[in-house]
Structure formats: C-alpha cells, structure tokens
Amino acid sequence: MRAIVVYGVSAVALVGLGIGSLFIGGGKSTNTDPAAVAAKPAPVEATAALAPSSKVQVTAQAPAVQPPQPAPMPRVAEAPCQTPGALGVGRVVEIDTSGGPGFGFQHFKAYDFLNAGEVVLTFDDGPWPGNTPAVLAALAAQCTKATFFSIGKHAIWHPEILKQVAAAGHTVGSHTWSHADLSKKTPDEGKDEIEKGISAVRAALGGPIAPFFRFPTLRQTPEMVSYLEGRNIAMFSTDVDSFDFKIHKEDQLITSVMSKLKKQGKGIILMHDFQHGTAQALPQLLADLKAGGFKIVHLRPKSVAETLPQYDAMMSQEIKGGTANAKPTNSVVRTVSE
Numbered sequence: 001m002r003a004i005v006v007y008g009v010s011a012v013a014l015v016g017l018g019i020g021s022l023f024i025g026g027g028k029s030t031n032t033d034p035a036a037v038a039a040k041p042a043p044v045e046a047t048a049a050l051a052p053s054s055k056v057q058v059t060a061q062a063p064a065v066q067p068p069q070p071a072p073m074p075r076v077a078e079a080p081c082q083t084p085g086a087l088g089v090g091r092v093v094e095i096d097t098s099g100g101p102g103f104g105f106q107h108f109k110a111y112d113f114l115n116a117g118e119v120v121l122t123f124d125d126g127p128w129p130g131n132t133p134a135v136l137a138a139l140a141a142q143c144t145k146a147t148f149f150s151i152g153k154h155a156i157w158h159p160e161i162l163k164q165v166a167a168a169g170h171t172v173g174s175h176t177w178s179h180a181d182l183s184k185k186t187p188d189e190g191k192d193e194i195e196k197g198i199s200a201v202r203a204a205l206g207g208p209i210a211p212f213f214r215f216p217t218l219r220q221t222p223e224m225v226s227y228l229e230g231r232n233i234a235m236f237s238t239d240v241d242s243f244d245f246k247i248h249k250e251d252q253l254i255t256s257v258m259s260k261l262k263k264q265g266k267g268i269i270l271m272h273d274f275q276h277g278t279a280q281a282l283p284q285l286l287a288d289l290k291a292g293g294f295k296i297v298h299l300r301p302k303s304v305a306e307t308l309p310q311y312d313a314m315m316s317q318e319i320k321g322g323t324a325n326a327k328p329t330n331s332v333v334r335t336v337s338e
Contacts, residue, residue: 034125034151034179034216034274073208073301081143087286088143090118090295096302097211100229104237104268107220119261119294120268121146122236124175124214127154127161128274135273136168138282142290145298146170148273149214149236152177152200156319159204166205171299173212173236174198183219190224192311198233199311203319208304212236233305239267242278250281258288 081088093113095101102108114120121139123146126132139146148165150172155162166172176182177196185193194213202209211233215224218237228235240260247253261267271278289296 071208071304073210073304083141083143085290086141086143087290087296089145089298092298092300094300094302095212095234097232097234100225100231100233100235102225102235102237105239106218106241107237108235114266114268114297116265117294118266118297119289120297120299121271122149122214122238122268123147123271123273123278124149125151125154125179125275126273127158127165129158129161131276131279132158132161132273133164134279135282136164136170138279138286139170140168141283142286144286144296147173147210147212147236147299149173149175149212150201150204151175151179152197152315154274155201155204156315159206162201162204163206166207171210171212171301172201172205173210173214174201174305175214176216179216181217181219182215182224183221187221187223187227190221191227194224194228195308195311196314198305199307199315200318202305202307203312203315210299210301211303211305212299212301231306234301236268238270239264240269242269242271244271244275244278248275248277250277250284253277253281254285254288257285258292261289261294262292 095103101111103111103113105112121144123135126135126148127150135146148170150162150165152174162172174194174197176193177200178193180189180193182190182193198209198213211231213228213233214236218241220235225235240257242253242257244253247256257269257271261269271282273279
C-alpha cells in the first residue's frame, strides 16, 4: 500500500494511481427528509528558506513569529486484515485542506486524483441506530475504509455509534448541524449550520475530526464555498450518486451504482449510512466492486478540523455536558427485572 499526499489550493498536484434519505429508526420510520428527522428528538438510544550564497551578507535576526500550525490528524492503529481475498484498501491518500479544496466532479473540477478503477466510499447523514452499525460490519468484513459525513444532531444523539466509526479507522467529517439546505439560508445562518455541525461531531466523538465537509443535498452557494475555503475545510461533492434515498430495493441500488461506476470507470460514491436499503445492500455491493476489479482509496486529512470556541460553548449547552465521555447506554443502564 502507498500513502500519497493530495495538496489543496497551494498546488495543482494530481495524485496518481490507485483512490440514502429514508431514515430507518428501528426499521420503522418512513420519513425521507433528514432535516425533518434532525429537527425532532431521536429515538432512545509550509515556507521555503532562501539559501544564502557566499556573496550574500546575512545578519542575525530574531526569528519571525510563526502562526500556530494545525495539529496533525492522529492515526488509528489497525490490525491486519484477517479475511482472505478481501476488498481491502488499495491506496491511502492524505488531503491538505489548506484553502478549502473541492473534490467530486459533479461540482469541483480542479483535483482529479483518482485513476481508472479507483473508488472512494462515502456515507452521509449518520450516525443512526441499526443502519450505521450494519454498514460498519459490511466494511469490516471486507477490511475496507470509508469517509462518513455526520449530521451534528445525530452525532450528539448517538455518540457511541460515532465512536465505533472512528474506532474502526474510518474518517469522520461533518454535514451541518441539522441537514438544512444552505442554499435557502442567509450567510450567517449557513455559517451557524456549518460550525455547529463541526463542533457537535467533535464533541460527540470526544476527539478531533477531519476538516472534511459535504453540503446537504449537494446544494452550495458561492458565499458558503468562500467561507469554507477561509476555514481551510475541504468540500466533497460526488462522482457517482447512489440516489439511495430514492432507490430502496437492494438489487436495484446495486445495479444503479455499478452501472454508473462502470461507465465512468472511477469515482467518489455518495451513499447514506442511515438508509436501511444501503446497509442491507452494502455487503453485495462491496463484493461486486471486488469482482469488478475496483480498488478502494481511503481519504485521510493532513490536519484536524479547528472548532470555534463560541460554537463549542453552544454545543456544551445543547448536550448538557458529558457526551465526549459518555459510555454506551447499555453499560450504564441495565434491566434487572421485568
């Protein structure tokens, strides 16, 4: 496996070889609007130095004060794959999010870092009971990795599930606070949705998250794009949209994704980890990717997402403390008689 670096705005470096919304809470909900579900309570549950020549007189100076550098993203120790012939991970790439680069040809054209046969798996709108764990199990069975764009409200409702995502070595980014359509919001409202989402996901995880973001419904505005660029947050669109919020039958979903992927030859695939159909279809979809010769590319950030103190304070009030250190409910509350 090779690890290579994809740099954002500072260099137009293309990396070489190798990179729905039906909520099912307990399998019964039929609400297809993630914003509607997020709006109500959840179920229980670097500077090059100029080298002086011999003809240049250099005088001693006090060192220039350097701005603080973003902390590097910590790495999760991973056990070797125990599944013979698993899909695995073909390549790991590191994304420098300086300047807020965009990826996914539906909206961003600058960085074509995937070669033929390479796929990035991405999942939106989790974490969600039942479905996210099923997605994690399917990925683990194939020893492969994905990027999860989590909704802030869902993260603080289900921090134990989000922690499972990170513990499995997947990358966790953000997807706003409540899955609001930012194209219908004022710039200030959009900023609040973005920042509350980042702070909520970090608080729920109890640790750093990736400075990766995806616009809900893929609807972006120039103002919000500029804002994220200024915050050094990478934006992700898609190359292959599964439309798993519309296609609920497993066989149809698999056929749709594979036919698009075979036509394009590579791409960032957009799916949703709270969609029951997606969770059920994923084992076969991964097997089909393997049979089709596709290779998975895992995205990692060069540095962590920096939250803003005022939004961290908002989240502290929202969750009433304790989320970062919360234990799974079943380890705190146990039925002793019925």
